[in-house]
Amino acid sequence: MNQPGHIDKAMKKQSSEEIKKNITRVKTSIDDVRYLALQGVAFRGRDETADSKNPGNFIQLLKYTRFYSEEVNSVVLENAPKNAKYTSHEVQKQILHVLAKKIRKQIFEDIGDSKFSIIVDEASDESRHEQMAIILRFVDVKGLIQERFLNLVHVKDTTSKTLHSAICSTLASHKFSLQNLRGQGYDGASNMRGEWKGLHALFLKDFPQAYYVHCMAHRLQLSLVAASREVDRVNEFFTKLPRVVTAITGSTRRLDELEEFQEDDYAQKLASGEIESGKGANQIRNVQRACDTRWSSHLSSVASLIHLYGPSCRVLENISNDCAHYKTRGDASTALRTMESFEFIFILHMMKDILSTTDLLCKALQRKSQDIVNAMRAVETTTKLLNQMRNEDWDSLLAKVTMFCQKHDINVPDLSAPHYESRRRQDGITNEHFYHFDVFNAAIDVQIEEIRARFDDKVLELLKLSSSLDPRDGYKAFNIGAICDLAEKYYPLDFSEKDLDDLKFELKHFHADAPTHPKLQNLSSLAELCHGLAVTGKSKEFNLVDRLIRLILTLPVSTATGERAFSAMKIVKNRLRNKMNDDFLADNLVIFIEREIAETFSLDAILSDFSDLKERRALLKYN
Structure with a gap:
């Protein structure tokens, strides 16, 4: 009825x-x-x-x-x-x-004739259906970067041609013109990554100005951890780490014991003056699990294990001594021996320092409003800090690890003695040389190489030319020749010959005005500059400069919005x-x-x- x-x-x-x-x-x-x-x-x-x-x-x-x-x-x-x-x-x-149709119509009206980029990611839902999220990135009339979720499309297979067809059909059904496509962003999966057969290559074939900039946020975090595992000892460490965490937190009883031992540990440290009391200080924590689908989880895991090292060892000791089941006792004993080894402690502290250095970059790339020029500056800064760590921080790391081992009664090997593998190979490598060059330097080298491998030469040139519009430090990087080259070489469909001629003179007026304008000076990003031009009305006076800035800002930096879409999917379509x-x-x-x-x-x-x-x-x- x-x-x-x-x-x-x-x-x-x-x-x-x-x-x-x-x-x-x-x-x-x-x-x-x-x-x-x-x-x-x-x-x-x-x-x-x-x-x-x-x-x-x-x-x-x-x-x-x-x-x-x-x-x-x-x-x-x-x-x-x-x-x-x-x-x-x-x-x-x-x-x-x-209601959903009205939202999509509003997104279409907000974009209008503006240029846009697509951000695409894929994942399985609760029913094991392969779903593809399509997000549009554009700059609105206020000069603000927007990333809008357009649709979720079920795809029966994930070949590049199938995804390409599904994306084109979806955009056409919502009346978006692919002629306005100016960028692509994907998660870096193998079916999207190939130069000739990948999804981005299929779009570039028909729309050569739909530039593909390797989206870095979540992918970078995973790839940096994966790159570290190219070093054999680091790979062994990340293989053992989940087993250790599981042995410590595998039951509610162990978690209760961990809390009790933390309270005892804090009480002793407060009594000795090692730590101070205060509001919000000395909170009860848990050992975190490293998970590929959670932001910064590998850093959280190693940092929490260092912080809770003493209580964690006490939990494992209790299990190995008192548990009735032989397998549980054996797992706890193995985990305890692992935690009491110098090599595990060394890599634990080393990976905390490395992941802490790269974590700021990964977090910066999660922001939807992030522009590609600022992202590249974050990449350069991170690379510089990693190089600095490689060249200057060995002694401080070794001292920190040695002090930690002495505090917890862990045997520190004679660093001047031959490494045990060296004795077998008879190459005379000492323990210090092994940990310094074969582990520490090698782990940082693969991190640096992985970051540099994110961009090809064409994209690097595009980003280098784009940085000429960076308003930081009073428009210090401003270069009229480079900006004109950017418009002529990379956006020929958006700038006619007359536009290019006018752009040169418009840039001269812009450079004379912007550094002294109260709302256009002291800016730190292209996104702020674009918004400032819209707010002040200068976007009409410098319409060609504004057009070029908007084109650059449409380039996607990360697939963070796609990741959030799939997090939402798990909430909406649950068990x-x-x-x-x-x-x-x-x-x-x-x-x-x-x-x-x-x-x-x-x-x-x-x-x-x-x-x-x-x-x-x-x-x-x-x-």
Whole structure:
């Protein structure tokens, strides 16, 4: 009785009062659907009959809503006609689709004729369906970088041609012109990475100005850890680390013991004056697991193990001595021997220093507003710090590790003695030489090499020329020749010969004005400069400069927005909602992710689009 479509023909000849009641019912349903979608929770319950004790979120929310308005109470649920309750799941999906469609239309209007880039990532959902997220990056009328989630598309295979076809179809269905495509960003997976057969190459073939800049944020974090594992001893360390963490935190009893030993440890350190008390200080912590899908988790894991080294060893000692099960005792004993080895302690501290140095770069690249020039500066700074660590920090690291070992009664080998592998090879390598050059230097070298390998020569030239527009330090890097080369060589479709001639003179006026303008001086990024031009109205005066800056800012820096989209997907399509169809999931995600747009639409605007559905017109519109 609750299904739409079975509408009595007599209902089409309604009075104004009946139409008004229908509108109230629909508006109430729209409010409830939007609220539930913004929270990412399920609409339906297992049993939605009138006498159900738990009818589901939508019906339950509708019941609460009626208590606050007599007008609503008099027209919903049992007070509504059986064929016009507007509570069926089909109605909920229609309202959801109308709202998602309005969001996508708003994104299209925000972009307009502006140039944009695509950011694409893929992952499996709870039903093991391969889903591809499509995000658009552009600069809005206010000069602000925007990354908007457009759609989630189910792809049956992940070959480059299939993904290329799916992306083109999706953009065309939402009326986006691929002629305005100026950048591509992917997660670096093998099917997207190939120079000739990769996805980015397929787009470059038809749209040569859709430049591919290797997206670095999450991929860089994983690749830096993976690069470190090219060093055999570091690879052994990261193989042992999860086993050690599991042995320490593998049960609730061990976690309770870890907390107790932390409290004892803090009490002793406070009594000895080693640490000080204070608000928020000396909090109880846990040993973190390293996980490839969590930001900075490898750094958190090694840092937490150093911080909780003493309590962790006590937990392992208790298990190895008291546990009744032989396997658990053996695992704890193995983990304890691993933690008490000098090599493990050395690499633990070394990786903390290395990952701490690269972590700031990885975090910087997670920001949606980050521009490519600032990103490259972060890369250069990180590379410089790694080189400095390699050349200057060996002695301080060794002293720190030695002090830590002495504090915890760990045997420090004679560093001047031949390394045990050296004795077998008879090459005379000492312990210090091995840890200094074969482990420490080697681990940093592969990090530096991995960072440098992120960009090819063409992209490096593009970024180098783009840096000539950097407003940092009073436009110190400003170079008219390089900027004109950038426009002529990389954006010939966006600048005619006349534009290039005018650009030279416009740049001269810009350089004479911007460094002394109160709202254009003391800026630290291209993103700030673009926003400043829009706010001051200078974007009209220097329209060619503004056009070039916007083109550079469309270049994607990271796939962080894609990663966040899949985090949202795990919230929306969870184990209890694993039967959601693909369109319903996509509509839910658009509303959940782009909530700031979804909240701007008035009830009347949504009602208008909903009433335009064929079967709704007679019920919701006056004659």
